[in-house]
Amino acid sequence: MKLFIDSGNLKDIETLVPLGIIDGITTNPSLLAKEGGDYKAILKKICQIVQGPTSAEVVATDAEGMIREGRDLAAIDEHIVVKVPFTKDGVKACKALTQEGKRVNVTLIFSATQAWLAAKAGAAYVSPFVGRLDDIANSGMTVVREIVDIFDNSEYATEVLVASVRHPIHIIEAGRMGADVVTCPAAVIEQAFKHPLTDIGLERFIKDWEKAQAARV
Ligand code: E4P
Numbered sequence: 001m002k003l004f005i006d007s008g009n010l011k012d013i014e015t016l017v018p019l020g021i022i023d024g025i026t027t028n029p030s031l032l033a034k035e036g037g038d039y040k041a042i043l044k045k046i047c048q049i050v051q052g053p054t055s056a057e058v059v060a061t062d063a064e065g066m067i068r069e070g071r072d073l074a075a076i077d078e079h080i081v082v083k084v085p086f087t088k089d090g091v092k093a094c095k096a097l098t099q100e101g102k103r104v105n106v107t108l109i110f111s112a113t114q115a116w117l118a119a120k121a122g123a124a125y126v127s128p129f130v131g132r133l134d135d136i137a138n139s140g141m142t143v144v145r146e147i148v149d150i151f152d153n154s155e156y157a158t159e160v161l162v163a164s165v166r167h168p169i170h171i172i173e174a175g176r177m178g179a180d181v182v183t184c185p186a187a188v189i190e191q192a193f194k195h196p197l198t199d200i201g202l203e204r205f206i207k208d209w210e211k212a213q214a215a216r217v
Contacts, residue, residue, distance in 0.1 A: 001175045004053070004183035006163065008032040010045060012186035017049050024053035026127070026163065026183040028083070028107070040076055047077035055105045055125075057083035058093070066093035074102045081105045081124060086114045091121045098122030105161065110138075112146035119151065119158040125181065129164035130174075140164070141173045148178045168192045 002023035005016055008031040016022050025046050032039045047054045056076070058069040070082035070093060082097055083105040084090040094104045098121065105125040106118035110133060115126040128147060130140025147160050159180035165171065168191050174182045184192070 001179060002181040003189070004055075004161070004181055005050075005189065006031070006165070006183040006185050008035050008039075008042060008046070009186070010035075010042065010049075013046055013049055016186060016189060022050060022052070023181070024055075024079075024081075024183075025050050026055040026083070026105070026161070028055075028057050029059055043073070043076050043080065047079040050079070052079060053081045053103070053125075054079045055081045055083040055107075057085075057107065061085075061087070061089060063089040063092040063096070066090060067096050070097045070102060070104070071100075083107050083127075086118060091117060094118060094121040094123050098124075107163070109147075110143065112143055112150055115143075115147040115158075115160070116150055119154075119156040123158050125159045125161040127161045127163040127183075130162055130170055131164035131166040133164075134166070141170070141177070144174060144179055145177050152178070 003021055004024040004026050005013055005022055006026045008027040035042055043056050056073040058066045060066045060069050066084050066089060073082050074080050081103045084093050085108045086106050094106055097104050103124035105127055106123040107127040109115050109126050109128045118126045128143050133140035133143060144162055161181040161183060162174040162179045163183050165182060165184045165188055167188060171182050171192055
Protein backbone atom coordinates (compact mmCIF):
# COMPACT_ATOMS: atom_id res chain seq x y z
CA MET A 1 0.00 0.00 0.00
CA LYS A 2 1.32 3.41 -0.98
CA LEU A 3 1.55 6.24 1.53
CA PHE A 4 0.68 9.81 0.55
CA ILE A 5 0.84 12.87 2.80
CA ASP A 6 -2.46 14.74 2.99
CA SER A 7 -1.03 18.23 3.29
CA GLY A 8 -0.12 21.42 1.47
CA ASN A 9 2.44 22.31 4.11
CA LEU A 10 5.99 22.42 2.75
CA LYS A 11 7.53 21.95 6.19
CA ASP A 12 5.57 18.70 6.75
CA ILE A 13 6.51 17.50 3.28
CA GLU A 14 10.19 18.47 3.58
CA THR A 15 10.38 16.66 6.93
CA LEU A 16 8.73 13.41 5.84
CA VAL A 17 9.90 12.88 2.25
CA PRO A 18 13.61 12.34 3.16
CA LEU A 19 12.55 9.33 5.28
CA GLY A 20 11.99 7.50 1.98
CA ILE A 21 8.47 6.25 2.75
CA ILE A 22 6.33 8.81 0.94
CA ASP A 23 4.90 7.96 -2.49
CA GLY A 24 2.81 11.06 -3.19
CA ILE A 25 0.79 13.99 -1.86
CA THR A 26 -2.85 14.97 -1.75
CA THR A 27 -3.96 18.56 -1.30
CA ASN A 28 -7.38 20.16 -1.33
CA PRO A 29 -8.61 23.78 -1.34
CA SER A 30 -8.99 23.82 2.47
CA LEU A 31 -5.42 22.58 2.98
CA LEU A 32 -3.89 25.03 0.47
CA ALA A 33 -5.97 27.91 1.91
CA LYS A 34 -4.06 27.44 5.20
CA GLU A 35 -0.72 28.11 3.45
CA GLY A 36 0.45 31.59 2.51
CA GLY A 37 1.73 32.45 -0.95
CA ASP A 38 0.92 31.47 -4.50
CA TYR A 39 -0.78 28.07 -4.62
CA LYS A 40 0.71 27.19 -8.02
CA ALA A 41 4.22 27.87 -6.74
CA ILE A 42 3.50 25.72 -3.67
CA LEU A 43 2.22 22.87 -5.87
CA LYS A 44 5.30 23.12 -8.09
CA LYS A 45 7.60 22.97 -5.07
CA ILE A 46 5.68 19.99 -3.64
CA CYS A 47 6.08 18.12 -6.96
CA GLN A 48 9.80 18.85 -7.03
CA ILE A 49 10.24 17.51 -3.49
CA VAL A 50 8.12 14.37 -3.70
CA GLN A 51 8.64 13.46 -7.37
CA GLY A 52 5.40 11.49 -7.22
CA PRO A 53 1.67 11.92 -7.81
CA THR A 54 0.46 15.21 -6.31
CA SER A 55 -3.27 15.84 -6.28
CA ALA A 56 -4.39 19.41 -6.94
CA GLU A 57 -8.11 20.14 -6.80
CA VAL A 58 -10.26 22.27 -9.08
CA VAL A 59 -12.68 24.76 -7.50
CA ALA A 60 -15.03 25.23 -10.46
CA THR A 61 -18.32 23.38 -10.12
CA ASP A 62 -19.29 23.12 -13.80
CA ALA A 63 -17.67 20.58 -16.12
CA GLU A 64 -16.26 23.17 -18.55
CA GLY A 65 -14.70 25.15 -15.71
CA MET A 66 -13.26 21.98 -14.14
CA ILE A 67 -11.73 20.93 -17.45
CA ARG A 68 -10.20 24.39 -17.92
CA GLU A 69 -8.81 24.46 -14.37
CA GLY A 70 -7.68 20.84 -14.67
CA ARG A 71 -5.61 21.64 -17.77
CA ASP A 72 -4.14 24.64 -15.97
CA LEU A 73 -3.21 22.58 -12.91
CA ALA A 74 -1.78 19.74 -15.00
CA ALA A 75 0.49 22.26 -16.77
CA ILE A 76 2.21 23.09 -13.44
CA ASP A 77 4.17 19.82 -13.36
CA GLU A 78 4.10 16.32 -14.83
CA HIS A 79 3.37 14.89 -11.36
CA ILE A 80 0.09 16.75 -10.93
CA VAL A 81 -3.03 14.61 -10.65
CA VAL A 82 -6.16 16.70 -11.22
CA LYS A 83 -8.64 16.30 -8.40
CA VAL A 84 -12.34 16.77 -9.16
CA PRO A 85 -15.31 16.39 -6.83
CA PHE A 86 -17.74 13.55 -7.37
CA THR A 87 -20.66 15.29 -9.07
CA LYS A 88 -22.16 14.71 -12.52
CA ASP A 89 -20.05 17.61 -13.76
CA GLY A 90 -17.01 16.13 -11.99
CA VAL A 91 -17.56 12.77 -13.69
CA LYS A 92 -17.92 14.49 -17.07
CA ALA A 93 -14.72 16.47 -16.45
CA CYS A 94 -12.95 13.28 -15.30
CA LYS A 95 -13.84 11.53 -18.55
CA ALA A 96 -12.71 14.50 -20.68
CA LEU A 97 -9.43 15.06 -18.81
CA THR A 98 -8.66 11.33 -18.81
CA GLN A 99 -9.19 11.20 -22.58
CA GLU A 100 -6.57 13.96 -22.87
CA GLY A 101 -4.13 11.74 -20.97
CA LYS A 102 -4.36 13.53 -17.63
CA ARG A 103 -4.64 11.55 -14.41
CA VAL A 104 -7.72 12.35 -12.32
CA ASN A 105 -8.46 11.76 -8.64
CA VAL A 106 -12.20 11.81 -7.98
CA THR A 107 -12.70 13.08 -4.46
CA LEU A 108 -15.54 13.39 -1.94
CA ILE A 109 -16.50 9.74 -2.47
CA PHE A 110 -18.88 8.47 0.22
CA SER A 111 -20.36 5.33 -1.36
CA ALA A 112 -19.26 2.35 -3.44
CA THR A 113 -21.60 3.31 -6.29
CA GLN A 114 -19.92 6.72 -6.53
CA ALA A 115 -16.51 5.04 -6.69
CA TRP A 116 -17.71 2.65 -9.39
CA LEU A 117 -19.12 5.51 -11.51
CA ALA A 118 -15.85 7.45 -11.16
CA ALA A 119 -13.91 4.34 -12.24
CA LYS A 120 -16.15 4.05 -15.30
CA ALA A 121 -15.21 7.65 -16.16
CA GLY A 122 -11.54 6.62 -16.15
CA ALA A 123 -10.44 7.97 -12.76
CA ALA A 124 -6.85 7.12 -11.85
CA TYR A 125 -7.84 7.31 -8.16
CA VAL A 126 -11.05 7.40 -6.15
CA SER A 127 -10.90 8.98 -2.70
CA PRO A 128 -13.38 7.61 -0.15
CA PHE A 129 -13.44 9.88 2.93
CA VAL A 130 -13.45 7.45 5.85
CA GLY A 131 -13.16 9.92 8.74
CA ARG A 132 -16.05 12.07 7.57
CA LEU A 133 -18.25 8.96 7.25
CA ASP A 134 -17.27 7.83 10.76
CA ASP A 135 -18.16 11.35 11.99
CA ILE A 136 -21.79 10.79 10.98
CA ALA A 137 -21.92 7.28 12.48
CA ASN A 138 -21.44 5.46 9.15
CA SER A 139 -18.55 3.06 8.79
CA GLY A 140 -16.01 4.59 6.41
CA MET A 141 -14.03 1.39 6.22
CA THR A 142 -17.12 -0.63 5.20
CA VAL A 143 -17.38 1.60 2.13
CA VAL A 144 -13.68 1.00 1.40
CA ARG A 145 -14.22 -2.76 1.61
CA GLU A 146 -17.15 -2.54 -0.82
CA ILE A 147 -15.09 -0.48 -3.29
CA VAL A 148 -12.10 -2.85 -3.11
CA ASP A 149 -14.45 -5.84 -3.67
CA ILE A 150 -16.08 -4.22 -6.72
CA PHE A 151 -12.73 -3.21 -8.23
CA ASP A 152 -11.32 -6.71 -7.58
CA ASN A 153 -14.17 -8.13 -9.67
CA SER A 154 -13.64 -5.83 -12.64
CA GLU A 155 -11.07 -4.52 -15.05
CA TYR A 156 -10.71 -0.94 -13.79
CA ALA A 157 -7.19 0.40 -13.39
CA THR A 158 -8.52 2.87 -10.79
CA GLU A 159 -6.67 2.89 -7.47
CA VAL A 160 -8.50 3.09 -4.16
CA LEU A 161 -7.03 6.03 -2.21
CA VAL A 162 -8.27 6.04 1.37
CA ALA A 163 -8.69 9.67 2.49
CA SER A 164 -9.90 11.61 5.53
CA VAL A 165 -7.74 9.36 7.68
CA ARG A 166 -7.89 10.25 11.37
CA HIS A 167 -5.78 7.62 13.16
CA PRO A 168 -3.47 4.62 12.61
CA ILE A 169 -6.34 2.10 12.85
CA HIS A 170 -7.65 3.51 9.56
CA ILE A 171 -4.21 2.77 8.03
CA ILE A 172 -4.17 -0.82 9.30
CA GLU A 173 -7.71 -1.49 8.10
CA ALA A 174 -7.03 0.08 4.69
CA GLY A 175 -3.97 -2.16 4.24
CA ARG A 176 -5.80 -5.30 5.34
CA MET A 177 -8.65 -4.58 2.92
CA GLY A 178 -6.29 -4.16 -0.02
CA ALA A 179 -6.57 -0.41 -0.61
CA ASP A 180 -3.90 0.86 -3.02
CA VAL A 181 -3.08 4.12 -1.24
CA VAL A 182 -3.66 5.72 2.13
CA THR A 183 -3.25 9.49 2.43
CA CYS A 184 -2.54 10.73 5.94
CA PRO A 185 -2.03 14.06 7.67
CA ALA A 186 1.54 14.42 9.01
CA ALA A 187 0.26 13.98 12.58
CA VAL A 188 -1.19 10.54 11.77
CA ILE A 189 2.08 9.45 10.12
CA GLU A 190 3.81 10.59 13.32
CA GLN A 191 1.39 8.44 15.38
CA ALA A 192 2.04 5.46 13.10
CA PHE A 193 5.75 5.66 13.94
CA LYS A 194 5.27 5.78 17.68
CA HIS A 195 5.23 2.92 20.15
CA PRO A 196 6.16 3.40 23.82
CA LEU A 197 7.76 -0.07 23.97
CA THR A 198 10.15 0.93 21.17
CA ASP A 199 11.26 3.98 23.18
CA ILE A 200 11.56 1.99 26.42
CA GLY A 201 13.36 -0.86 24.64
CA LEU A 202 15.87 1.45 22.99
CA GLU A 203 16.58 3.27 26.23
CA ARG A 204 17.21 -0.07 27.97
CA PHE A 205 19.54 -1.37 25.21
CA ILE A 206 21.64 1.78 25.40
CA LYS A 207 21.79 1.80 29.21
CA ASP A 208 22.77 -1.89 29.37
CA TRP A 209 25.45 -1.33 26.75
CA GLU A 210 26.87 1.72 28.53
CA LYS A 211 26.83 -0.15 31.89
CA ALA A 212 28.79 -3.05 30.35
CA GLN A 213 31.29 -0.68 28.75
CA ALA A 214 31.82 1.17 32.06
CA ALA A 215 32.38 -2.17 33.91
CA ARG A 216 35.13 -3.13 31.47
CA VAL A 217 37.25 -0.08 32.23
C1 E4P B 1 -8.14 13.82 0.60
O1 E4P B 1 -7.65 13.92 -0.50
C2 E4P B 1 -8.65 14.96 1.38
O2 E4P B 1 -7.77 16.03 1.16
C3 E4P B 1 -8.65 14.72 2.87
O3 E4P B 1 -8.22 13.44 3.19
C4 E4P B 1 -9.84 15.20 3.61
O4 E4P B 1 -9.66 14.91 4.98
P1 E4P B 1 -10.50 15.60 6.15
O5 E4P B 1 -11.83 14.92 6.23
O6 E4P B 1 -9.67 15.35 7.37
O7 E4P B 1 -10.61 17.05 5.81
